[in-house]
Amino acid sequence: MIESANSARPDMTIVRVFDAPRRLVWQAWTEPQRLAQWFGPKGFTNPVCEVDARPGGALRVTMQAPDGTQYPMAAVFDEVIELERIVWTGSVDHDGNVSFAVRQVMTFADRGGKTEVTIQAFVLRSTPESAGALGGMEQGWSQSLDKLEDALAGG
Amino acid sequence: MVSSTAPDRLSSTLAALADPTRRAILARLSAGETSVTELAKPFRMTLPAVSKHLKVLERAGLIARGRSAQWRPCRLDAGPMREVAEWVQGYQRFWDESFDRLDDYLIAAQAKEKKRDRKR
Numbered sequence: 001m002i003e004s005a006n007s008a009r010p011d012m013t014i015v016r017v018f019d020a021p022r023r024l025v026w027q028a029w030t031e032p033q034r035l036a037q038w039f040g041p042k043g044f045t046n047p048v049c050e051v052d053a054r055p056g057g058a059l060r061v062t063m064q065a066p067d068g069t070q071y072p073m074a075a076v077f078d079e080v081i082e083l084e085r086i087v088w089t090g091s092v093d094h095d096g097n098v099s100f101a102v103r104q105v106m107t108f109a110d111r112g113g114k115t116e117v118t119i120q121a122f123v124l125r126s127t128p129e130s131a132g133a134l135g136g137m138e139q140g141w142s143q144s145l146d147k148l149e150d151a152l153a154g155g
Numbered sequence: 156m157v158s159s160t161a162p163d164r165l166s167s168t169l170a171a172l173a174d175p176t177r178r179a180i181l182a183r184l185s186a187g188e189t190s191v192t193e194l195a196k197p198f199r200m201t202l203p204a205v206s207k208h209l210k211v212l213e214r215a216g217l218i219a220r221g222r223s224a225q226w227r228p229c230r231l232d233a234g235p236m237r238e239v240a241e242w243v244q245g246y247q248r249f250w251d252e253s254f255d256r257l258d259d260y261l262i263a264a265q266a267k268e269k270k271r272d273r274k275r
Contacts, residue, residue: 024265025257034260034264038257038260039256123173
Protein backbone atom coordinates (compact mmCIF):
# COMPACT_ATOMS: atom_id res chain seq x y z
CA MET A 1 0.00 0.00 0.00
CA ILE A 2 2.87 2.32 0.80
CA GLU A 3 4.45 1.29 -2.50
CA SER A 4 1.39 2.39 -4.40
CA ALA A 5 1.46 5.71 -2.58
CA ASN A 6 5.05 6.14 -3.69
CA SER A 7 4.39 5.40 -7.32
CA ALA A 8 1.17 7.40 -7.58
CA ARG A 9 1.20 11.12 -8.05
CA PRO A 10 0.59 12.93 -4.80
CA ASP A 11 -2.59 14.94 -4.48
CA MET A 12 -0.68 17.73 -2.82
CA THR A 13 2.99 18.53 -2.41
CA ILE A 14 4.45 21.08 -0.04
CA VAL A 15 8.18 21.83 0.08
CA ARG A 16 10.12 24.09 2.43
CA VAL A 17 13.82 24.57 3.16
CA PHE A 18 14.68 25.24 6.79
CA ASP A 19 17.88 26.92 7.90
CA ALA A 20 18.69 24.21 10.42
CA PRO A 21 20.57 20.89 10.43
CA ARG A 22 18.59 17.81 9.56
CA ARG A 23 19.04 16.28 13.03
CA LEU A 24 17.26 19.21 14.66
CA VAL A 25 14.45 19.23 12.09
CA TRP A 26 14.01 15.50 12.62
CA GLN A 27 13.77 16.01 16.37
CA ALA A 28 11.20 18.74 15.85
CA TRP A 29 9.00 16.17 14.08
CA THR A 30 9.53 13.15 16.28
CA GLU A 31 9.81 14.49 19.84
CA PRO A 32 6.41 15.44 21.27
CA GLN A 33 7.58 18.38 23.37
CA ARG A 34 9.18 19.90 20.24
CA LEU A 35 6.36 19.05 17.84
CA ALA A 36 3.85 20.65 20.21
CA GLN A 37 5.63 23.97 19.83
CA TRP A 38 5.03 24.44 16.13
CA PHE A 39 2.36 22.04 14.86
CA GLY A 40 -0.82 23.72 13.68
CA PRO A 41 -1.92 27.09 12.37
CA LYS A 42 -0.78 30.42 13.73
CA GLY A 43 -1.94 31.07 17.29
CA PHE A 44 -2.83 27.42 17.98
CA THR A 45 -1.51 25.43 20.92
CA ASN A 46 -1.34 21.67 21.36
CA PRO A 47 -2.55 20.65 24.84
CA VAL A 48 -2.31 16.99 23.79
CA CYS A 49 0.69 15.85 21.77
CA GLU A 50 1.69 12.19 21.74
CA VAL A 51 4.20 10.92 19.21
CA ASP A 52 5.23 7.29 19.02
CA ALA A 53 7.44 7.54 15.94
CA ARG A 54 7.87 3.92 14.89
CA PRO A 55 5.94 1.74 12.46
CA GLY A 56 2.51 1.07 13.94
CA GLY A 57 2.98 3.82 16.52
CA ALA A 58 0.36 6.49 17.03
CA LEU A 59 0.35 10.24 16.60
CA ARG A 60 -2.28 11.98 18.66
CA VAL A 61 -2.54 15.73 18.74
CA THR A 62 -5.29 17.95 20.04
CA MET A 63 -4.91 21.39 18.57
CA GLN A 64 -6.54 24.30 20.31
CA ALA A 65 -7.55 27.42 18.44
CA PRO A 66 -7.14 30.86 20.05
CA ASP A 67 -10.91 30.83 20.77
CA GLY A 68 -10.55 27.59 22.75
CA THR A 69 -12.06 25.27 20.13
CA GLN A 70 -10.24 21.95 20.11
CA TYR A 71 -9.41 19.97 16.98
CA PRO A 72 -8.24 16.45 17.73
CA MET A 73 -6.32 14.58 15.06
CA ALA A 74 -4.83 11.12 14.99
CA ALA A 75 -2.58 9.20 12.64
CA VAL A 76 -0.63 5.95 12.56
CA PHE A 77 3.01 5.82 11.54
CA ASP A 78 3.43 3.52 8.55
CA GLU A 79 7.14 4.03 8.08
CA VAL A 80 9.93 5.78 10.00
CA ILE A 81 13.46 5.96 8.59
CA GLU A 82 15.62 7.99 10.93
CA LEU A 83 16.57 11.42 9.58
CA GLU A 84 15.07 10.60 6.18
CA ARG A 85 11.46 9.72 5.97
CA ILE A 86 8.19 9.53 7.85
CA VAL A 87 4.97 8.11 6.48
CA TRP A 88 1.78 8.39 8.45
CA THR A 89 -1.87 7.89 7.62
CA GLY A 90 -4.49 10.01 9.30
CA SER A 91 -8.20 9.51 9.10
CA VAL A 92 -10.36 12.51 8.59
CA ASP A 93 -13.45 11.60 10.54
CA HIS A 94 -16.59 13.55 11.01
CA ASP A 95 -19.03 12.80 13.79
CA GLY A 96 -17.33 9.49 14.43
CA ASN A 97 -17.52 8.36 10.80
CA VAL A 98 -14.24 7.80 9.04
CA SER A 99 -14.90 9.38 5.70
CA PHE A 100 -11.53 9.38 4.04
CA ALA A 101 -7.89 9.04 4.93
CA VAL A 102 -4.85 11.09 4.05
CA ARG A 103 -1.46 9.44 3.80
CA GLN A 104 1.41 11.85 4.25
CA VAL A 105 4.94 11.15 3.18
CA MET A 106 7.49 13.48 4.74
CA THR A 107 11.05 13.41 3.42
CA PHE A 108 14.00 15.20 4.97
CA ALA A 109 16.97 16.04 2.76
CA ASP A 110 20.24 17.69 3.73
CA ARG A 111 20.91 20.74 1.57
CA GLY A 112 24.39 21.88 2.59
CA GLY A 113 23.58 22.25 6.27
CA LYS A 114 19.99 23.32 5.60
CA THR A 115 17.12 20.89 5.49
CA GLU A 116 14.54 20.47 2.80
CA VAL A 117 11.25 19.02 3.98
CA THR A 118 8.80 17.70 1.42
CA ILE A 119 5.28 16.66 2.32
CA GLN A 120 3.33 14.62 -0.18
CA ALA A 121 -0.28 13.97 0.58
CA PHE A 122 -2.30 11.13 -0.86
CA VAL A 123 -6.02 11.09 -0.36
CA LEU A 124 -7.28 7.56 0.13
CA ARG A 125 -10.87 6.62 -0.07
CA SER A 126 -12.15 4.55 2.74
CA THR A 127 -15.89 4.78 3.08
CA PRO A 128 -17.95 1.66 2.43
CA GLU A 129 -19.88 3.68 -0.09
CA SER A 130 -16.82 4.79 -2.00
CA ALA A 131 -15.36 1.29 -1.96
CA GLY A 132 -18.51 0.29 -3.85
CA ALA A 133 -18.76 -0.37 -7.55
CA LEU A 134 -15.12 -0.70 -8.52
CA GLY A 135 -13.57 -1.57 -5.18
CA GLY A 136 -10.13 -0.90 -3.79
CA MET A 137 -8.47 2.35 -2.97
CA GLU A 138 -7.92 4.93 -5.57
CA GLN A 139 -5.92 8.05 -5.61
CA GLY A 140 -5.23 11.01 -7.72
CA TRP A 141 -8.50 12.86 -7.94
CA SER A 142 -6.96 16.25 -7.62
CA GLN A 143 -5.08 16.39 -10.90
CA SER A 144 -8.25 15.41 -12.69
CA LEU A 145 -10.02 18.00 -10.61
CA ASP A 146 -7.67 20.65 -11.99
CA LYS A 147 -8.48 19.59 -15.52
CA LEU A 148 -12.14 19.60 -14.72
CA GLU A 149 -11.94 23.06 -13.22
CA ASP A 150 -10.14 24.27 -16.33
CA ALA A 151 -12.88 22.76 -18.42
CA LEU A 152 -15.51 24.46 -16.28
CA ALA A 153 -13.74 27.80 -16.50
CA GLY A 154 -13.49 27.39 -20.26
CA GLY A 155 -17.16 26.42 -20.61
CA MET B 156 -6.23 17.02 8.27
CA VAL B 157 -8.15 19.76 9.97
CA SER B 158 -11.87 19.21 9.95
CA SER B 159 -13.87 21.12 7.44
CA THR B 160 -17.02 23.05 8.02
CA ALA B 161 -19.08 21.05 5.56
CA PRO B 162 -17.77 17.59 6.28
CA ASP B 163 -20.41 15.20 5.08
CA ARG B 164 -20.84 16.67 1.68
CA LEU B 165 -17.10 17.10 1.32
CA SER B 166 -16.41 13.45 2.03
CA SER B 167 -19.10 12.26 -0.33
CA THR B 168 -17.70 14.60 -2.99
CA LEU B 169 -14.20 13.23 -2.45
CA ALA B 170 -15.49 9.69 -2.55
CA ALA B 171 -17.38 10.41 -5.76
CA LEU B 172 -14.33 12.03 -7.34
CA ALA B 173 -12.04 9.17 -6.34
CA ASP B 174 -13.24 7.10 -9.26
CA PRO B 175 -11.77 7.64 -12.76
CA THR B 176 -14.97 6.74 -14.60
CA ARG B 177 -16.94 9.23 -12.57
CA ARG B 178 -14.36 11.92 -13.23
CA ALA B 179 -14.58 11.13 -16.92
CA ILE B 180 -18.37 11.43 -16.74
CA LEU B 181 -18.02 14.83 -15.07
CA ALA B 182 -15.52 15.96 -17.67
CA ARG B 183 -17.94 14.90 -20.39
CA LEU B 184 -20.77 16.80 -18.68
CA SER B 185 -18.66 19.94 -18.48
CA ALA B 186 -19.31 20.17 -22.23
CA GLY B 187 -23.05 20.34 -21.61
CA GLU B 188 -26.01 18.27 -20.46
CA THR B 189 -26.65 14.97 -22.08
CA SER B 190 -28.57 11.71 -21.81
CA VAL B 191 -27.49 8.57 -19.96
CA THR B 192 -27.30 6.68 -23.25
CA GLU B 193 -24.96 9.29 -24.69
CA LEU B 194 -22.87 9.22 -21.54
CA ALA B 195 -22.52 5.45 -21.61
CA LYS B 196 -21.16 5.35 -25.16
CA PRO B 197 -17.45 6.05 -24.60
CA PHE B 198 -17.18 3.86 -21.50
CA ARG B 199 -17.92 0.38 -22.88
CA MET B 200 -20.19 -0.17 -19.94
CA THR B 201 -23.69 -1.39 -19.54
CA LEU B 202 -26.36 1.19 -18.86
CA PRO B 203 -26.97 -0.14 -15.32
CA ALA B 204 -23.24 0.24 -14.56
CA VAL B 205 -23.28 3.83 -15.76
CA SER B 206 -26.47 4.47 -13.81
CA LYS B 207 -24.72 3.26 -10.66
CA HIS B 208 -21.99 5.85 -11.15
CA LEU B 209 -24.55 8.54 -11.87
CA LYS B 210 -26.34 7.72 -8.62
CA VAL B 211 -23.12 8.25 -6.65
CA LEU B 212 -22.52 11.55 -8.45
CA GLU B 213 -26.09 12.61 -7.85
CA ARG B 214 -25.91 11.80 -4.14
CA ALA B 215 -22.72 13.84 -3.91
CA GLY B 216 -24.61 16.71 -5.52
CA LEU B 217 -22.16 16.83 -8.42
CA ILE B 218 -24.84 16.29 -11.03
CA ALA B 219 -28.50 17.01 -11.33
CA ARG B 220 -30.88 14.95 -13.45
CA GLY B 221 -34.00 15.91 -15.25
CA ARG B 222 -37.25 14.35 -14.05
CA SER B 223 -38.95 13.53 -17.34
CA ALA B 224 -39.40 9.77 -17.50
CA GLN B 225 -38.18 9.23 -21.05
CA TRP B 226 -35.11 11.44 -21.24
CA ARG B 227 -33.41 12.25 -17.98
CA PRO B 228 -30.65 14.58 -18.99
CA CYS B 229 -27.63 14.85 -16.69
CA ARG B 230 -26.21 18.21 -15.85
CA LEU B 231 -23.05 19.16 -13.98
CA ASP B 232 -23.31 21.01 -10.67
CA ALA B 233 -19.97 22.53 -9.74
CA GLY B 234 -20.88 23.63 -6.20
CA PRO B 235 -19.41 20.68 -4.27
CA MET B 236 -16.19 20.94 -6.27
CA ARG B 237 -15.63 24.30 -4.71
CA GLU B 238 -15.77 22.66 -1.29
CA VAL B 239 -13.09 20.21 -2.36
CA ALA B 240 -10.97 23.09 -3.60
CA GLU B 241 -11.50 24.80 -0.24
CA TRP B 242 -10.44 21.68 1.64
CA VAL B 243 -7.28 21.48 -0.44
CA GLN B 244 -6.58 25.15 0.22
CA GLY B 245 -7.22 24.65 3.94
CA TYR B 246 -4.73 21.80 3.98
CA GLN B 247 -2.15 23.91 2.19
CA ARG B 248 -2.71 26.77 4.61
CA PHE B 249 -2.39 24.44 7.59
CA TRP B 250 1.08 23.38 6.49
CA ASP B 251 2.18 26.83 5.37
CA GLU B 252 1.39 28.23 8.80
CA SER B 253 2.86 25.24 10.64
CA PHE B 254 6.03 25.60 8.62
CA ASP B 255 6.27 29.30 9.50
CA ARG B 256 6.10 28.30 13.14
CA LEU B 257 8.60 25.47 12.63
CA ASP B 258 10.94 28.02 11.06
CA ASP B 259 10.68 30.21 14.17
CA TYR B 260 11.04 27.21 16.46
CA LEU B 261 14.22 26.01 14.71
CA ILE B 262 15.81 29.45 14.90
CA ALA B 263 15.03 29.69 18.63
CA ALA B 264 16.19 26.11 19.29
CA GLN B 265 19.51 26.73 17.55
CA ALA B 266 20.07 29.98 19.45
CA LYS B 267 19.45 28.07 22.69
CA GLU B 268 21.91 25.35 21.72
CA LYS B 269 24.60 27.91 20.88
CA LYS B 270 24.12 29.64 24.21
CA ARG B 271 24.43 26.35 26.04
CA ASP B 272 27.55 25.42 24.09
CA ARG B 273 29.19 28.71 24.99
CA LYS B 274 28.53 28.09 28.67
CA ARG B 275 30.35 24.76 28.57
